[in-house]
Amino acid sequence: MTDGADMYKPIIVGDNSNFEFVPEYFDENVDVISDEGYSEINGTDxxxxxxxxxxxxxxxxxxxxxxxxxxxxxxxxxxxxxxxxxxxxxxxxxxxxxxxxxxxxxxxxxxxxxxVLTHKDGAYISFxxxxxxxxxxxxxxxxxxxxxxxxxxxxxxxGVTGEVDDDGNTAAGVKKTTAKKATAKTGAKDNPLKTELVSECAKYVNNDATKRKEVTEALKAVTPNGNVNNIKTDADFKKAIDIVKGLS
Incomplete structure (x- = not known):
């Protein structure tokens, strides 16, 4: 156990380049660990x-x-x-x-x-x-x-995950591919208007999560949850295409 000011000195974990380095201050009050990132762990021992x-x-x-x-x-x-x-x-x-x-x-x-992650006993970590x-x-x-x-x-x-792990493909710019639906049994084909809408959405979004949310919100004018797959009529597909084009 330490006494006095040393009990409260923060541990700086990472890069302190955003701060003016004053040796007298850091020697007495801060433990500096590593040189990448920046977090601060504060509180008594x-x-x-x-x-x-x-x-x-x-x-x-x-x-x-x-x-x-x-x-x-x-x-x-x-x-x-x-x-x-x-x-x-x-x-x-x-x-x-x-x-x-x-x-x-x-x-x-x-x-x-x-x-900032805080604890009932007074310590906290600032990320x-x-x-x-x-x-x-x-x-x-x-x-x-x-x-x-x-x-x-x-x-x-x-320490949780709320995203589907795609093995880094999105971050690397690798487009997700999906198996084509079998059409031999039903003879069904994708609606060309749906194909056009998906293409317009992809061009606007371009792997930008904020833009994905923006398009989803805009498409709620056509379908309640903004999901392209829930659009049924040609008229609604045409309306949705005009909406997405208007965002650009």
């Missing part, structure tokens, strides 16, 4: 030990949220922010843990979210901000990107 003990218990108990929201463009599912929070809150609360997420707007309309620029510079675009950043930060920090 006892509080830190208690926090990490409860974190270990939390990780043994928490489960992944249900992927119950549709991504119509990649035909996959994901766990929305509400589902992630509903999954982790009870377990975090049981062990005295909580999450604080601080949104802000940076220069150029860039959204930023910083997440690096995650930033992203909305597809459109309006309040709806900013709100969408803030929600997106909150969800991705929360999944990582809470």
């Amino acid at each position: 006892e509080a830190r030990a208690s926090m990490f003990s409860d974190l270990a218990k939390y990780y043994c108990e928490v489960t992944n949220p249900e992927n119950n929201a549709d991504n119509p463009f990649f035909k996959s599912k994901y766990a929305p922010l509400s589902e992630v929070l509903n999954t982790i809150r009870p377990v975090m609360g049981k062990y005295g843990l909580s999450i604080i997420q601080i949104p802000k707007t940076l220069e150029g309309g860039v959204g930023s979210v910083q997440t 690096p901000p995650l930033t992203g620029k909305p597809a459109k510079a309006d309040i709806q675009g900013l709100g969408a990107v803030i929600t997106y950043l909150r969800r991705f930060s929360l999944n990582a920090i809470a």
Whole structure:
């Protein structure tokens, strides 16, 4: 056990390049670990030990949220922010843990979210901000990107996954391929208007999650959940195509 100021000195985990390095200050008050990323672990030695003990218990108990929201463009599912929070809150609360997420707007309309993990005994971990620029510079675009950043930060920090693991194909720019439906038995063919709509959506979205959400919201004018697969009539397909083209 240490006494005095040393009990409260934060541990800086990662890059401190955003700060003016004053040896006298850091020598006495901060332990610097590694040189990549930036996180700060704060609290007394006892509080830190208690926090990490409860974190270990939390990780043994928490489960992944249900992927119950549709991504119509990649035909996959994901766990929305509400589902992630509903999954982790009870377990975090049981062990005295909580999450604080601080949104802000940076220069150029860039959204930023910083997440802090706190513990009932006074220790906390402050994680690096995650930033992203909305597809459109309006309040709806900013709100969408803030929600997106909150969800991705929360999944990582809470130790859960709310996304389908595609083995890095999306990040690498590899387009998802799907098997063509067998038509020999039914003789059915895809509606060319649907094919055109999917093509227009893909051109606009271009693997941008914020734009995917934007298109989904726009298509709710045609189908309740914004899912292309739920559009039935040629008239609605034509209306949807005009909507997506208007977004560009």
